[in-house]
Amino acid sequence: MLVLSYLLVTGITTGALYALVALGIVVVYKATEVVNLAHGELFMMGGFLAYTLHVMVKLPYVPSVLLAVAGSFAIGILTDRVAFRPLMKEGLVSVLLATIGISFILKGVARVLWGGKGDYLAFPPLVSPEPMRIGNVMIMSQQLVVLLAALAVMLVFAAFFKTTRAGKFMQATASNPKAAALVGIHVSRVYMYTFGVGAAVAGASAVLMAPLTLLYPDIGFPLFIKGFAAAVLGGLTSVPGAIIGGLLVGILEQLAAGFIGTAIQDVSAFIVIMFALIFLPTGILGMRGTRKI
């Protein structure tokens, strides 16, 4: 029973990491219908920005985090202006390919700037590095922070899409860009801010997760895959779905490792993507494939 408790709690806390990554993917997809394959690298850049400011420049934690998030937002906007906007007219495949290109460029830049500072860089946790007890289970304090942050970010974005004009503009643009333009929405600006916000979410996630995941130039893609599996499972258009998907992927991973074998732990995310695409193509909370007229 204790083993099961540990696996479930660990699944939830690891799943929170994936949920945070999935949230960024969903926010961008919801507004642009583009799966940003560079999302993992934006996450990585956010983490390294925070590392540079806090560990290398020795700025206090909070300003470092805020500047890293702002920097990530700026990188998101820059990638939109340089790569995505010029290609939007060419269709989604072109933009998708551009996101792959951006991911390689960001990885290359990170290798040049931070690659020589050690293999895996440690980032100081927000809370004590010692584990804490919850009931009869010990967990890392930082894992709890990530879980709470994932829930907070989810609530903020759910409210943003539901209650704000900007959120509604984003959804309208994703639903039908031409119609959105006809009613006066500045579509390219919406796209720009969406990529910026997606990158900012990635940056914020990176700061919270870096003490657990460590930082290195190649961290982006493996996390993206887990986050993407979570987003596909939860529904690519659903913010709460990203959280549910993330937690489910995390729990499935742990249960698979605990009861089947540790060899299957890392591939379970791919199995989730495969089954979700076959049996649940719109995800648990995603929009159904029917179009409204």
Place this chain on the structure above:
Amino acid sequence: MKSFRFVLNLTVATLIGGLVAVGHAEDGVTKDEIKIGSFGPLAGPVYMYGKLAMNGLEALFDKVNQEGGIHGRKLKLVREDDACKPEGGIAAVKKLIYDDKVFAINGGGCSNSTLAARPEIVKAGIPFVVNSAVADGISSPPTPNIFTTQLTATIESRAQLKYALEQKAKKVALVAQHDAWGRSRYEPMMTALKEQSIKPVSDEEMTIDQNDGTAQALKLMQTGADAVLLIVYPKPAAVLIRDSLKLGYKPLWIGQTAIQDLPQLQEQVGIPGALEKFVSIATIPAHPDDPEMAEWRERIKKLFPNDALSVFNLMGIGSGMVVVEALKRAGADLTREKFLKAMGSIKNFKTGMYPGPITCKPPASNQCNQSVGWIKFGDGKPKSAGVTTLD
């Protein structure tokens, strides 16, 4: 007429002599220079095994040249990038052998690219001394022109098990990556365990990017393993140790050379005292900050102002010292044959870089480094924890 014939004979003799001399000249050797090639990754995530090892080698050559060279010849390093890829290794070696025409190669940063390049090196017969790559297949089965001064995967795996048994471990467990790197160590480890009739109480897998090791730690704890042999990179090692501490599980952790930066590992785990029961194999037992490394710190700084002396520089320097010794022993009339014979004559050669002396035993084995140095972490810095020499 006689004097004309004398001059003619002298000219013909000189020309023939010159042609004979040219015919015997080795690639990469002139009267005042010896070209040594090196290949490995010069950029990318594992550039340390290539670029930094080559920087160390260059610092050594600079020192040798300042001291007058070897038998009057200066050493010149020729670098080629293999991008740590098999196709890159083959291309780099072909360029060194046929375009750059180097006398010998001292390098090989990555196992996969060096393994791929081996057939070309064997075919050309060029002397090759490995300085970084660890795969056994590079130097085994032995071939007359390939030597290694690096520990090999088999030597490390056997040493890990030997250490566990010396510490009287009753229940030995294994946690390994099952990628190409991990497999090259996992399989010799399983062979070594079988030879000792030991069945690991737990055999778990981790991946290089894993963010949580709770499931593995739970399994290890349930089996009561008192020594865990780690065939993983630093990140999974840090994650596993962290999550084991979370569970209150503290076995003897036995790492290998991929996890030899212990101050960094302590930072990565993040929990104070996390490495109390951790030992690992060190390629270079000395720390770059040690007082006896002052000369090399200065030399690296002089040639590469942005670099601080690293373990990877020292790996290049140590291996280069063996090559320099063989060049000295080969004599002024340098040929590849004489160089290879000189490499084979190296016994108990102390570089000050490796944990034990270098001994080559051709034709039985050209794996010249059989001494494994152990390090542990205490008082905030790495400390030597002894040397294991394999039979």
